Amino acid sequence: MADRKCELLRADREAALTEKRQLAHDLGAHELLRQLDAVYAALQREPSFQTGTDFSVGYVEKLAEELKAALATLGVSAEKLDSVRVVATLSDAVSAQMTPFSDGSGLVIVSDGVISTCSSYCQYDALYIDRWLDRRRLRASVKTRMYKNADVLTGLLRYHTTNQRVAGVTTQLGMRLSPRGQQVAWRLNGLAYRFVIAHEIAHYVLGHSSAPSSFAPGEHVPVCSENERRERDADLLAFRATRRASEIQEDGRLMEMEAVASATKGALIAMLSLDLTEQALFVRRGCTHPPASIRAAWLLEELDGHWRKVMHKFFRIPVEATAAAALISENASPFSWESVSSAPIYSSMPQSHISSIGELDALQCLHESVQISVLNDRRSGSPAWLAEGARLASEGNPMQALVQWGLSESTSHRLCNPQKALTFFTLKDHLAASFAAQGVTGDWLQLYSVIAANLLASRLNAPRP
Ligand SMILES: [Zn+2]
Structure with missing residues (x-):
């Protein structure tokens, strides 16, 4: 049954691309049009490309297979792992969820929106690492003032959520990174994505029969029960699975401490992205994931004293920025281009669109x-x-x-x-x-x-x- 439903849910990404092209055209976003065309042309050159198919499938399936291999080494039965499917959806009415079916199969659905929220956190972190490494290399004092407060990350996140709230589009500001920084961001994004999927697969393999963590578009909001224990168990298994998957993939090339740090960051970013998505984009979201701060505290208990301290430090600004980005009230700081301009930000959208997002954000506050x-x-x-x-x-x-x-x-x-x-x-x-x-x-x-x-x-x- 999961197979059938999975096919039904496959996103029509060519239609979505056409829609995005039209929007870019209407907004006069010539740079964005050029980028969209370049992305599509590159996809068409991929050997696996087929017209009419969902071209994100390859990546999602690869992550799911890596996680299943990791879970198998952690003792989960092959039969169980064979009966769960993973699909990415364009729908904005779902964050991440697992649906069990009566034939014993399970389907994990993750929205594109959550993943693109992850990427704002990852780009921000990559910029920080990039500059920090530069400073060490040059033994010089490079400006890192932007990291002492949450303003830039808050601005990046508010731009993203305001676009989704008022225009229903997933778009974000880009960060000019060095090639090394881009690699860091890309890797971290993969880890965060992996954790989102792993958490939902974990619900399935742990036999959590109702889907407590989210809901599907048009379906009924699930009845809340005492499910904190389940969420915690799913988080911990997901964390072990993502770490194991990294170990298998890197084949020992990563130092242990680097692997722990990256997997933890990926998990924390995934939790924050889900938290922000659920808070900022939903009017009614039913009973979903516990707040990221609670989930993070569970996760950090898994680490030894040194890493717990390091990750606490890493977590401070993203947590502050998430809370500030979710706030829609007079106490909020609405998005403006100025609020992010201390970082090397760029956008392929015309300035008029960026200003109008700032105005609409200010209006709703x-x-x-x-x-x-x-x-x-x-x-x-x-x-x-x-x-x-x-x-x-x-x-x-x-x-x-x-x-x-x-x-x-x-x-x-x-x-x-x-x-x-x-x-x-x-x-x-x-x-x-x-x-x-x-x-x-x-x-x-x-x-x-x-x-x-x-x-x-x-x-x-x-x-x-
Ligand atoms: Zn959950």
């Missing part, structure tokens, strides 16, 4: 009364039904607000169903479609739909007990 006043501002031509919906939302009637804003009863019911997972973008997208149908156009459409979704998000987020 305004005090609620200010956001409501924008919908009430009749001088700017805001229609009366918009203000009326805002009043209903602020009085705690999300269902009536949705209907007032022009959504059908059935769609409104679906969006309000506490048992269903809901992403911020899905909510915002429904509102934007309805506002557009009522004649709202241009920048107003984006402005009004982000505010309306924001007003509803805090009132729709708690699944009823």
